[in-house]
Amino acid sequence: MAAGLNAYLLVGAVLFVCGVICMATKRNGIGVLMGVELVLNGANVNFVAFSRYTDLGLDGQIFSLFVIVLAAAEAAVALAIALNFYNNHLTIDVDRANKLKG
């Protein structure tokens, strides 16, 4: 028996929630960025599942291809910024980013 749309959406939702929890709880900058990747991939699973089961069609697959490329671009910039932060603070703990407040 083939799994229906709902099974895929469930996987997507679980990935999304894991990602959000990861973003909210991780104190390590790289860990937060990994949470973002989980969220993006949760959305990708949704897109591909919708494109298989609804009239979204190939749009969904194209969308997820674009998201993969954009995620790579974003990760490149984010890692460069994280490295810059490390060079200035000698840590990647986001809680240490506390100079700016008020």
Added chain:
Amino acid sequence: MLFTDLINSLITDTTQSIPRFGVELCLSATIVLMLLMRLSGLDRLIPACLTATVGALVATFLAYKQFDALHAKDAVVTTHIFTGLLVHDSFTVFFRGFLALFLLLTVALTSLTGIPDEEDSPDFYSLLFGATIGMMLMASANNLLMLFIGVEMTSVPSYAMVGFLKGRKVSSEAALKYVVYGAGAAGVMLYGISLVGGVLGTTDMSLLSQRLAEAAAGGSGGLKDPEVRTVALGTMLVMVGLAFKLSLVPFHFWCPDAFEGASAEVAGFLSVASKAGAFGLLVRFCLALSGAKGTESLMISFGLGLGFIACITTTFGNLAAYTQTNLKRLLAYSTIAHAGYMVMAVAALLVLKNSPQAATLTENINQSIEGLLYYLVVYLFMNLGAFAVIAIARNYTFSEEVDSFKGLISQSPTLCIVMLICMFSLVGMPPFGGFVGKLFIFASAFKAGEVHGFMYVVVAFGALNTVFSLVYYIRVLRTMFLEARPADARPVPVRLVSWESAFVVTLAVFVLLLGVLPHMMSQTANDAAQAIAQLPNP
């Protein structure tokens, strides 16, 4: 369809689309040119800021020509370009022109204050131009894919620009905070898009309301219908991403940190341009969803929700600005407050557009968009003016604290007068442009009060906040004008006849003109509003 037919239709479509995409292509060409010039060592002969200025000038001119061409026809012309991914109408062209002009002014400011040094300027201007193209895509998006690409294309260069001052601790901290929150918001937004697009079975924004009406027709129409409920959830997640870009409460916390860490030039750019792009997108997205039969009351509550967020945002922004000692941080909170005022216009638009009498309210619907556009134009000049004064004074005092501006009137009266004009306009005092902008927005929100009484509360909050905001702007002005300059303060010798003065005075003159002669701009804004608001309901 035969393969050759497909190729032929693509070729026709692309050749028809490219002339309408000229502004973006011009900016892209400038980016490539700047990078190639460094490769060949030509940038030692021709500095990158010159190339950037020429590129931005040509882009502004092209956008002006496009607007003229659309303007000449009486009817509202809407063309879908690139197989319907983007839409070309007066609204798009208005934003293109607005952003190109703002880019030109920012390039002029950065070459005056010299914030990217000779070595880094090709990188900096490439990021700046790339972000501007992203904003233009946001304002012309007609597909959920373009919505996401536009947001990402704006955000990613912005992260890098905030962290551009590499050796500074605060700058790297600001960039890290911005990128972490921004990436998270973009991810949440994408998940929302997947729900909206998946349930409605299309990513084409011009089909969204039709599909929503079909989805609502099957069930009870309200939130009890599972399809409508999922779309509402998805829309809320998309709104998280947009609210982040607009720095609305509760997604505002990145804004003060990013602005304080970034240089004043970059902060000025982000505060106006990325907000403008996001507002263009917000209006398009809201209009794409509204007007569907069976979901009117849902969309009105969505509009009222936006109104509620607008009230909270303006109040929070104005109250938090009181205690700030850093001018950039103070202006960041003022930016948050102003985003709130502008969201009031979008809330009014949604309430009016989905009211039962929407057919008789077309004039008012136009006016709410017109008010938003007018406010954005005024905001461009007044906010850039304030940030420019900070940037210029920083080059002499090496500080952006309010205290470093003590008694500045005795040394550079021009800067002080311009700051006075900009800040009074930010408060919304006549005869400056900010007054007219606020008037337009409050008038349309007041009109929306006839549909739902809560909008009166929104207007009351707006008016009350205008009074609140007076206090902290006046505090800065008092420091500049009435206190004595400390003897050990570094001098700020900006003479009346200098490029710096000419730049800030030009901005101030536009703020004044927009206040005294509102019809100069409001007609243009109204044309742009008509193009987008008058699409037929399904």
